[in-house]
Amino acid sequence: MLKGKHIILGICGGIAAYKSVYLLRLFIKAGAEVQVVITPAGKEFITPVTLSALSGKPVISEFFTANTGSWNSHVDLGLWADAMVIAPATASTIGKMANGIADNMLVTTYLSAKCPIFVAPAMDLDMFAHPSTQRNLQLLKEYGNLIIEPAAGELASHLVGKGRMEEPENILKAVEAYFRSTQELAGRHIIVTAGPTYEKIDPVRFIGNYSSGKMGYAIAEECAKRGAAVTLISGPVGIKAKHPSIKVVDVESAKEMHDAALAEFAACDAAIMCAAVADYTVENPATHKIKREHDELPVIRLKKNPDIAAELGARKRTGQVLVGFALETDNERVNAAEKLKRKHLDFVVLNSLNEPGAGFKTDTNKITIIDKDGTERNYGLKDKKLVAIDIIDALVEKL
Ligand code: CTP
Secondary structure, eight states: OOTTOEEEEEEOSSTTHHHHHHHHHHHHHTTOEEEEEEOTTGGGTSOHHHHHHHHSSOOBOSSBOTTTOOBOOHHHHHHHOSEEEEEEEOHHHHHHHHHTOOOSHHHHHHHHOOSOEEEEEOOOHHHHHSHHHHHHHHHHHHTTOEEOOOEEEEOTTSOEEEEEOOOHHHHHHHHHHHHSOOOTTTTOEEEEEESBOOEEEETTEEEOOOOOSHHHHHHHHHHHHTTOEEEEEEOSOSOOOOOTTEEEEEOOSHHHHHHHHHHHHTTOSEEEEOOBOOSEEESSOOSSOOOSOOSSOOOOOEEEOOOHHHHHHHHOOTTOEEEEEEEESSSHHHHHHHHHHHTTOSEEEEEETTSTTOSSSOSEEOEEEEETTSOEEEOOOEEHHHHHHHHHHHHHHHO
């Protein structure tokens, strides 16, 4: 997968820099061409000689090569790369990347790069948890960078917590997954539901939920990237689909989502039900704004919404694959398995609201895939774009 790919490996000044040597070896073994760019502080932890011996290229650290005076062009390097992987990424470099402080070769290269960027933070637990670091990481996510979440465990300080750089093998896997042959869903039509639904109370108010749509949109992008034609039936969200093979059908209520999904289902190969659909809707939404001054408190009567996934499950024909989600707070596995059966799903993606970093509004998720044959696969906490890769890998197996 990485054969012939051009990778910039950015190394910052942290104790995890020793692991970058293993990561470099893994990239080289996978057939990639690697250019190491190291910050001045990085060189305190690992010598350029080791890195250039393994990569077969001089290591770049300064804007100018001291003995020849030649200029290292961050622009050319940025254009050369198919991927840039910054591992370890320290709090300081993450801050510079987030705010465009281009005072070294690594950050200038980052700013010039047009390729996907992977960032593997490594630092002490309190530095990682600090609002400044978290805000900067959030900015990087907004720029479209993929954060390879640090693991929890014993740190160099002997404190125990989250901040340890992800193992090189897992960083390699994340990069490989990104570059995997992308056309395995060519000729397939896939429906994805995403986001919340809004159930009208009156012309200005609604019943909704906290779903951001990020997981569903990431799934739609991943399907399109692998060649599928995607119909993304989306409740009201603040994000946009990017891939040209995604047709977005904007809906508001569960009823509208239901009608749109049913209209498309017969002709699709798979449907992934990622939306957080309201279970109930308002029986008689007011046609005029409900006013504050009332003799009696207004009563909102609810009625059941259709279960879209269950209806599709009942209509599913041989060869069609139906995937559901279960976002649970209690009895997670039992509830997920029950939904799998009741809705005739092929597999269910369980995410627990009890897991920090998983569920609504976050950019990350931690999932378990439970198959109808009873097998269970657990995954670590990851960026939702990487979670989408795992889910679509499971879908491809089914198709
Ligand atoms: N779902 C759906 N239509 C609904 C409710 C849910 O298509 N009216 C889908 C969701 O998109 C998800 C799965 O069914 O893939 C499970 O959703 P969830 O809300 O967890 O399940 P419910 O059946 O609503 O059960 P409960 O709210 O009691 O947990």
